Amino acid sequence: MVKNAINRIYLFIIFLFLYAPIMVLIVFSFNNSKSRSHWNGFTLRWYIELFQDPVIKKALFYTIAIALLSSLIATIVGTIAAIGIHSFNDWKKTLILNINYIPILNPDIVTGVSLMILFIFARIKLGFWTMLLAHITFNIPYVILSVLPKLKQLNSHLYEAALDLGATPLYAFFKVILPEIRPGIVTGALLAFTLSVDDFVISFFNTSSGVTNLSITIFSMARTGINPKINALSTIMFLTILILLFIVNIRTSKEVKEEKAK
Amino acid sequence: MKRRFLAYPYLLWMLIFIVVPLLLVLFYSFTTATEDGFAFTLDNFKTFMQPIYLKVLWRSLALAAISTIVCLILGYPAALILSSRQMSRKSFLLFLFVLPMWMNFLLRTYAWLTLLEKNGFINTILSVFGIEPIQLLYNDGAVVLGMVYNFLPFMVLPIYSVLKKIDPSVIEAAEDLGANQVTVFRKVIFPLSLPGVFSGISMVFMPAVTTFVISRLLGGGQYMLIGNLIEKQFTAVYDWHFGSAVSIVMMVIILISMGILSKYDNDREGGGLW
Numbered sequence: 001m002v003k004n005a006i007n008r009i010y011l012f013i014i015f016l017f018l019y020a021p022i023m024v025l026i027v028f029s030f031n032n033s034k035s036r037s038h039w040n041g042f043t044l045r046w047y048i049e050l051f052q053d054p055v056i057k058k059a060l061f062y063t064i065a066i067a068l069l070s071s072l073i074a075t076i077v078g079t080i081a082a083i084g085i086h087s088f089n090d091w092k093k094t095l096i097l098n099i100n101y102i103p104i105l106n107p108d109i110v111t112g113v114s115l116m117i118l119f120i121f122a123r124i125k126l127g128f129w130t131m132l133l134a135h136i137t138f139n140i141p142y143v144i145l146s147v148l149p150k151l152k153q154l155n156s157h158l159y160e161a162a163l164d165l166g167a168t169p170l171y172a173f174f175k176v177i178l179p180e181i182r183p184g185i186v187t188g189a190l191l192a193f194t195l196s197v198d199d200f201v202i203s204f205f206n207t208s209s210g211v212t213n214l215s216i217t218i219f220s221m222a223r224t225g226i227n228p229k230i231n232a233l234s235t236i237m238f239l240t241i242l243i244l245l246f247i248v249n250i251r252t253s254k255e256v257k258e259e260k261a262k
Numbered sequence: 263m264k265r266r267f268l269a270y271p272y273l274l275w276m277l278i279f280i281v282v283p284l285l286l287v288l289f290y291s292f293t294t295a296t297e298d299g300f301a302f303t304l305d306n307f308k309t310f311m312q313p314i315y316l317k318v319l320w321r322s323l324a325l326a327a328i329s330t331i332v333c334l335i336l337g338y339p340a341a342l343i344l345s346s347r348q349m350s351r352k353s354f355l356l357f358l359f360v361l362p363m364w365m366n367f368l369l370r371t372y373a374w375l376t377l378l379e380k381n382g383f384i385n386t387i388l389s390v391f392g393i394e395p396i397q398l399l400y401n402d403g404a405v406v407l408g409m410v411y412n413f414l415p416f417m418v419l420p421i422y423s424v425l426k427k428i429d430p431s432v433i434e435a436a437e438d439l440g441a442n443q444v445t446v447f448r449k450v451i452f453p454l455s456l457p458g459v460f461s462g463i464s465m466v467f468m469p470a471v472t473t474f475v476i477s478r479l480l481g482g483g484q485y486m487l488i489g490n491l492i493e494k495q496f497t498a499v500y501d502w503h504f505g506s507a508v509s510i511v512m513m514v515i516i517l518i519s520m521g522i523l524s525k526y527d528n529d530r531e532g533g534g535l536w
Contacts (some may be wrong), residue, residue, distance in 0.1 A: 007343040011355065014340050018362050018414070021373030024383055028376065038386070077272055084269025096269070099276050107472035107516060109489050110509050113496055114283035117506070121286060137279040140272065172434070200368055200475065204498065218368045222375060222479055231376075234369040242365045245357075 022238065029231035046232040053229060059217040062128070062196060066213060070135035071192035077136070078143025078192075079185050083177070085144065086151040100145070103138045111138060112205035119206065125206045135199065136205040139192035146188035150181040290506035306507035314420035315491065319511070322488040325402060327472035330417075333466045334459065336410070337417035341458075342451075344418070347426035356422070359415050371408050371479050378404060378480075400482035408476040409466075414467040424458030425451070456526075464523045468516055488512055 031045070050056060085096055103111055116139065119130045152229035154177065162172035178185075201214035207216070214233070221230055291307070293300040309315070344355055362370060377383045378398040385395040398404060428451065436446045474489030481487075488508065495505025 007346070010339060011343055014336065014414075015358055017338065018359070019410070020379055021411070022362065022365065025369070025373045025391055052500065055533075060421060076277065080268050081272030084272070087265045089268065096273065096276075098351070099280055102280050105516075105520070107468070107489075107512060108473060109472055109492055110287070110513055111283075113492060113505065113509055114281065116291065116496065117286045117502065118279070118283040137275070140275070153534065183337045194364075198366060214369050215366060218366065218372060219475065219479075222368070222372045230369070230372065234373075237369070238365055242361070245361070249357075 015039035019062075020232075025231050026235045026238065029228060029235045031228065034228060035139050038077050046228040047236075050229045050232045055212075055217060056214075056229065056233065059212050062131075062211055063213040063215075065133055066128075066135055066203075067193050067196040070132055070139050071189050074139035074143050074192045075185060076191040078140045078188060079147050079181070081140070082144045084145035088147060100141045103141050104145075108199075108201035109205075110201040114239060116205040126206060128207075128211045130209060131203055131207045131213070134194045134202050138199070138202060139196060142187075142189035142191045142195065146191060147181055147184040154180050180246045201229070286515065287506045287509055290502050291510045292507075294503055306503050309504055310507055310511060315508075318486045318491050319488055321402075322471055323515075325406055325409065325487070326467050329413065329470045330408050330463055332406065332410045333414050333417040334463065337462065338459070339429055341418050341421035341425055345423050355518060359418055363415050363530075367412055367473060368479075369477055370412060370455050374404075374408055374411065374478060375399070378407075397481060400485070402481075403488075404476050404480040405485070408480040409470045409473070411478065412469060413466040416469075417462040420461040420465065421455060421458040424455050442503045458527055460523050464520060467519065472512060502512070502517075 015153075030042050030044070031040055032043035032045070063064055085093060085100075088096065112134070114133045115130075115234070116126070119126060119133075124130060149181075158176050158180075159172055162176045163169065167175065198215070199213075200219060203213050204216055204219070216232055218233075289300075292302060292304070294303045294305060310319075340359075344352060344359075345397075375382075378399070379385070380395050380399075382398075384398060389395065433446055433450055438448045440448065472489050474487060474493045477485050477487040477490055488511075492505050492508050492512070495501045495508065499505075
């Protein structure tokens with residue numbers, strides 16, 4: 001009994017450590033003063049100013065645009081590549097997969113710096129497109145690693161049966177292979193999207209001052225003087241994630257229930 | 263089925279955006295700029311061997327090691343409690359560990375800035391008790407705190423997932439054979455959880471060694487870890503050759519430590535690093 005209480009207190013302290021900064025951030029986003037320690041009454045003005053701030057608005061636009069484009073392109077290229085890689089089966093496959101692992105295992109800063117050297121070496125101006133290319137590059141490996149296991153589970157005779165029954169290869173792909181590997185593709189796409197939204201280090205090295213995502217904006221704001229608008233922004237982002245996770249959770253638990261009902 | 267050609271576009275992509283950039287880093291690290299191009303040199307690595315830079319390397323490794331140990335000390339009991347049979351609402355508690363990771367990691371680090379500042383939250387509370395403001399920011403402690411805060415879930419989750427898989431009948435057998443709780447932990451639970459400990463260590467140590475954001479925000483503008491050293495070479499000093507050499511050194515250190523950890527892992531359990 002005593003041990004159980006101690007366990008609970010220990011977990012509570014750990015959670016306090018993990019959540020105290022986030023809670024303080026949220027509370028002071030409603031503070032009617034620039035101070036981050038003295039409470040001066042409730043206000044929503046930082047939320048209003050947040051959406052009038054051109055820098056933050058632009059950063060939000062670039063973050064979402066890059067995340068959508070890079071995850072979309074990475075998902076398409078990665079899925080097609082995974083199908084191709086799956087049909088290799090010797091040392092070449094091992095080599096390809098090992099190179100594919102490099103962006104995942106390499107420190108972000110090395111990936112960022114090496115791509116920056118490439119772009120400048122090739123005389124490509126840093127900006128939106130270089131950031132997009134960098135994001136696609138670190139996203140594709142995750143898509144491939146999510147799709148490959150699904151391809152392994154796939155019964156290859158299904159595809160052949162479809163061809164025997166008169167389907168064109170393309171038709172057979174969309175009707176037979178794609179539905180089977182869809183869960184892997186969706187996982188890969190979601191992973192790519194979140195990684196892209198969250199990325200700071202690689203974006204930081206592969207963009208110019210005009211094109212910044214939210215992480216870079218937060219980084220430069222935190223250095224030059226902290227603004228309650230960042231608190232408001234983080235509160236919105238935190239709540240968005242909470243709501244999204246909640247919805248996903250409900251949907252999956254529903255699916256589990258339906259599975260059990262069967 | 264001959265569908266290999268489908269991989270060719272990506273193979274080209276890998277060549278251009280993964281292999282060539284790394285070769286360029288390698289190339290820059292072994293060269294220096296001359297009037298008519300590049301010349302081979304080892305000077306960049308020799309420069310790094312100077313005490314001032316070795317000190318930066320040493321500090322990075324030491325702080326990352328301290329953060330990893332603190333994460334292990336704080337995280338292991340948490341994982342143990344989470345996996346214990348009496349704990350109810352396990353999946354919710356696990357969710358609470360993962361949730362902060364979904365928040366932008368710069369924001370989480372920035373949150374500590376507001377807590378630790380001279381006129382921040384903690385010092386304000388202290389002043390209520392008549393304690394003079396303490397300099398909590400811009401020192402080694404603040405950087406370690408930031409690392410532990412950011413990477414603690416990476417330690418808890420792998421250990422938890424290994425502990426959860428331990429067959430309860432093994433523990434019951436040990437108890438039946440007369441082992442007390444301490445012996446059960448020392449002889450059964452802990453050895454079986456080592457693969458989780460090793461993957462936790464690598465998941466905390468790697469990002470901690472390479473970070474430049476935590477050290478910049480919580481350590482201040484002059485604070486130097488190896489990540490900051492690389493960043494400075496590319497964004498402020500524009501010495502790509504030296505920056506590349508430091509990057510190569512860092513990559514080699516990461517590769518060696520990953521090799522050592524995965525060897526330990528394989529000796530005991532088999533299977534990959536993660």
